[in-house]
Amino acid sequence: MRVKVFITPKAGILDPQGKAVEHALAALGFTGVASVRVGKYLELELATASAGEAARTASTMCEQLLANTLIEDYRVEVEGA
């Protein structure tokens, strides 16, 4: 199964990259950008046919390595599920 993992800075944690992109967009004339958060996107190919198992495995991976849950949130999407 192909699993998409989205990792973003937790709400309340300053995201200076997001702020910089937000200001750059404003400088380009894009008005009405309320906020930008910059995160990470990972694609995993997992050797299982079960969407549930893939999601559980990816979540465990996030807890143990892919995200630092003190400062980051993660979201797991199983493709086609």
Place this chain on the structure above:
Amino acid sequence: MKWGVVTFPGSLDDRDAAWALGLLGQEVVQLWHKDRGLKGVDCVVLPGGFSYGDYLRCGAMARFAPVMESVARFAHEGGLVLGICNGFQILCEARLLPGALTRNAGLAFVCEPVWVRVDNPACRLTRLTTAGQLLRLPIKHGEGRYVAPAEQLREMKQRGQVVLRYAAGDGQLTSAANPNGSIDWIAGVANETFNVFGLMPHPEHAVEEALGGRDGATLLRSLATS
């Protein structure tokens, strides 16, 4: 005291740390990231650098190096561990220290001497200093903005775990004196049992007048005589 300095792939300051400790008359052995034991050292140093290329997050990969199993066991048994810069990041990722180190608020890599104020002079890292003493130490990092959840931070402060803070030359916590946006100007912390320490400034690069000062030697000597 017998010190062990760990070299990870991408460590930069391992030799400098060993050299500085040697200058202070300490016995130093090198530890390799694949080592399973700690060669009977009294204190482990995790040095600065970019272990594993800072992939994923600073310190996230080094945490899983074989030697870190021994370091974690050593720390839980009360062994002395010092993390400098990338070493601090590794100790936070390994949950041997509270909090996390994130991208500098100004986004730029900062490389400059700063003033650091001793907020807890009663621990092994600072026993040769006095409360409020200012130390001149260099910093050089892109991810040094310390963060910790509010509740945890409150408890850390109550216990005296916030050991070192960035300050102006007169000891005041001004916004200009905070080089990376760290919460509460935090530059260095201890664990709950005060045997694991992490700091972003580099004491090993401040051990000779020719290098801009010897305040780092005061911290290393504190540990050596603790």
